[in-house]
Amino acid sequence: MLDILSSMSDSSNALGPYLSRTRKELKLSLRAVEAQTGVSNAYLSQLENGKIKTPSPKVLHSLALKYGLPYEQLMELAGYPIPGKSQNQPSSSRLAARLGETSEEEEEALADFLALIRKRNGSEL
Amino acid sequence: MLDILSSMSDSSNALGPYLSRTRKELKLSLRAVEAQTGVSNAYLSQLENGKIKTPSPKVLHSLALKYGLPYEQLMELAGYPIPGKSQNQPSSSRLAARLGETSEEEEEALADFLALIRKRNGSEL
DNA sequence: ACATGCTGCTAAGTATGTCAAGCATGCTAA
DNA sequence: TTAGCATGCTTGACATACTTAGCAGCATGT
Structure with a gap:
């Protein structure tokens, strides 16, 4: 079977590393971000390390x-439903609408297949 | 009457009464909403009575x-930042706003909503 | 050596969203 | 009356976002 499923089905945790990497690219310290955003450095650390599941909008x-x-991208990564699209998985509902009726197994398989494709295209490391 | 009420789009709490009024218009009980949305009737009660400040998205x-x-309107009423930064949609033209821009998600909502009404009107004699 | 000032991280505490259980009222029927 | 059943509401407990205070490491300077 696809044990890719278990490794990729939880997309909620891509947020932390994403934020961490972005901050480092901008060469900002946790306390610098705290000073400019009001979010405590302690919380930022927990966020980047995945210890916070759903940070507030x-x-x-x-x-x-x-x-x-x-902003919308962060909302989506955090697992929030966003206005124009589907709630959980990126663009999978539009795809589902195009494909017609699909079982849950098929949807999961499709989602993971999509993740696999993206990985191959080298969107990220 | 002057629409002092509509100018009260303050983030204090127009959300609770708005949800309460809408639910009553649909002739749904708290427990009916609980059964269909998974949100507990206890929590819905607190929400409508303003005892919950910022319900989750x-x-x-x-x-x-x-x-x-x-969805965007509820997010705005709850005080969340919304992507387009837009605001001031007059609540008097609620229906027009609803039917004006129908995304796929909203279409689903409308279909569900219509089915709900028909079911109640049909079985409740 | 010691000290100062960074870095990120952790521990403990507070605030609050959320739920399960139960209460009180009102309505309908036996 | 009494017994049910549905309604909205309250309470008490739990989970977790978020903060304040503090710790350990790594520089740099005296």
Whole structure:
């Protein structure tokens, strides 16, 4: 079977490393971000290390502003439903609408297959 | 009357009464909403009575789906930052706003909502 | 050596969203 | 009456986002 499933099905934790990497690219310290956003450095550390599951939209918004990242993307990475799209998995509902009725097994398989494709295309390391 | 009420789009709490009024218009009980959205009736009660300040986006999303309300509007009423930074959609033209921009997600909501009404109107004689 | 000032991280505490259980009222029927 | 059943609401407990205070390491300077 696809044990890729177990490794990729939880996409909620891509947020922390993403924020961590972005901050380092901007060469900002945790306390510098705290000073500019009001989010405590302790919390930022927990966020980047995946110890916080669902940070509030307000936190995501201020980080998006400071880091120059799209707010919607952070919302989506945090697992929040976003206005124009589906709630959990990126663009899978649009795909599902195009594919018609699919079972849950098929949906999961498709989602993971998509992740696999993206990995191959080298969108990230 | 002057629309002092509509100018009270303050983040204090227009959300609770708005949700309460909408639910009553749909003739749904708290427990009926609980059964269909998974949000407990206890929590719904607190929400409608203003005892909950910032309900999670997930709760707002499921309520928006079942009530046929725009998710963005509930997010804004709850005081969350919203992507487009837009605001001031007059609540008097709620229906027009709802039917004006129908994403796929909203279409689903409308279908669900319609089915709900028909079911109640049909079985409740 | 000691000290100062960074870095990130952790421990403990507070605040609050959320739920399960139960209470009180009102309605309908036996 | 009494017995049920549905409604909205309250309480008490739990989970977790978030903060303040502090720790350990690594520089740099005196």
